[in-house]
């Protein structure tokens with residue numbers, strides 16, 4: 601997979617893309633990163649990439665010209681690198697909310713190419729946005745630029761590429777695939793700040809532990825993120841586990 605990012609802060613993306621699972625996946629050659637600064641495609645002496653909004657008002661807008669040139673250069677680099685049909689994605693608050701499902705779709709074609717556009721200022725001239733394939737939003741909050749959203753998308757995709765995770769990481773990963781929140785985790789020591797580790801986890805009874813964890817995951821998801829359960833039918837056994845979990849919760 602090849603991912604290019606068009607950004608006014610390429611160093612920010614380059615630096616963050618070196619760490620952890622995604623950095624290791626990159627070292628392994630599972631994905632390649634290209635960076636394009638629209639400032640390098642500006643035509644004036646000041647290397648201007650933004651201008652005042654037509655119609656007036658506060659803030660500045662990223663100009664279509666330099667962005668279009670940077671996107672063209674990124675697409676050409678993708679083609680030269682064996683990605684004939686790169687998909688262009690604008691990280692934008694107006695995009696479709698990113699989901700695990702969409703991440704898996706984007707990661708599902710390991711030979712695919714993506715060109716991500718990270719905005720700054722008040723955003724991007726709409727005529728340039730109209731030339732892109734897709735808009736994706738990371739969440740409902742104001743951020744200063746699209747770089748961190750782009751990095752979140754890259755992180756989410758890269759860790760799904762075949763060979764990105766070692767066996768232990770892959771095993772953990774499979775537990776996320778249930779569509780539920782995680783169960784609570786504990787490690788040593790057995791007592792911390794007057795609180796003990798739940799007894800079942802010390803029992804050595806692996807079936808009981810698995811059942812308790814599944815129950816915790818169901819209970820937490822039902823109370824904290826009921827929206828995640830909306831698209832997921834519960835089995836009869838899960839209904840029983842959840843009902844029992846609810847009875848055990850302190851009231852009030």
Ligand code: 4FN
Nearest residue numbers: 691692693719720722723737738741742743745749
């Ligand atoms: N944000 C909102 C409403 C209006 C503007 C913003 C906002 C960065 C270039 C876009 C934001 C959120 C999720 C990219 C936010 C995302 C961005 C994202 C983003 C600078 C213009 C801007 C209603 C969400 C609070 C600034 C809501 N996912 N504008 O943040 O790029 O990808």
